[in-house]
Amino acid sequence: MVEASAVIAVVLRFFHIMFGIAWIGAVMYGVGVLRRALGKMDPAARKETMKRLLPVVERYLPGSAAMTIIFGVALYLYLGSFDPEILVGTPWGKVLITALVLALVAFALGMIFGIGSARKILGHLNEEACTHGPEVGALQKRFNISQFVNLGLGFVIIALMVVATEHSFLGL
Numbered sequence: 560m561v562e563a564s565a566v567i568a569v570v571l572r573f574f575h576i577m578f579g580i581a582w583i584g585a586v587m588y589g590v591g592v593l594r595r596a597l598g599k600m601d602p603a604a605r606k607e608t609m610k611r612l613l614p615v616v617e618r619y620l621p622g623s624a625a626m627t628i629i630f631g632v633a634l635y636l637y638l639g640s641f642d643p644e645i646l647v648g649t650p651w652g653k654v655l656i657t658a659l660v661l662a663l664v665a666f667a668l669g670m671i672f673g674i675g676s677a678r679k680i681l682g683h684l685n686e687e688a689c690t691h692g693p694e695v696g697a698l699q700k701r702f703n704i705s706q707f708v709n710l711g712l713g714f715v716i717i718a719l720m721v722v723a724t725e726h727s728f729l730g731l
């Protein structure tokens with residue numbers, strides 16, 4: 560008989576990993592594929608693509624990031640048996656708290672600089688005759704930088720996940 564506690568852990572782990580892939584995978588795809596493809600388009604095609612892409616990105620990225628963090632925290636509390644001694648007093652707990660702080664920083668930066676810039680860019684793209692080329696260029700640069708920073712934070716968080724799951728490495 561499989562124990563209920565094992566099933567709960569598997570379900571939490573499954574959704575945590577799935578949303579984590581959806582979040583950091585999308586950032587990776589944005590930096591590695593979309594950014595390059597958009598750079599090769601003529602301005603009219605780029606504008607039309609961005610008008611359709613940005614509203615989707617504005618929902619998809621915060622949604623997948625929030626779900627990764629929610630399932631990550633649930634898994635952390637569950638595997639740590641809701642016991643403060645395990646959650647904050649062990650190397651395992653400390654690694655995961657570090658990951659949580661970095662994930663919250665990535666989320667906040669993504670919302671303020673990434674999604675914030677995307678909303679402003681979209682506003683300009685939807686203007687009848689936009690004369691704010693330099694402003695849009697600066698916003699695009701800010702959006703790109705926030706994506707690069709979040710990708711870097713994502714790599715560090717994944718490294719922490721690898722350390723957290725190597726229980727023998729942590730002396731557990």
Ligand code: HEM
Pocket residue numbers: 572575576579580582583627628630631632634635636638655656658659660662713716717720723724
């Ligand atoms: C960029 C965000 C994140 C990604 C891509 C991610 C991905 C992963 C992956 C791939 C695993 C390995 C699962 C396994 O081998 O069984 C894992 C484990 C885990 N993650 Fe995350 N994670 C992220 C953020 C977080 C956050 C913010 C927390 C909250 C504390 C968290 C909590 C956990 C826990 C508790 C485990 C299981 C550790 C263990 O088995 O000892 N994760 N994560």
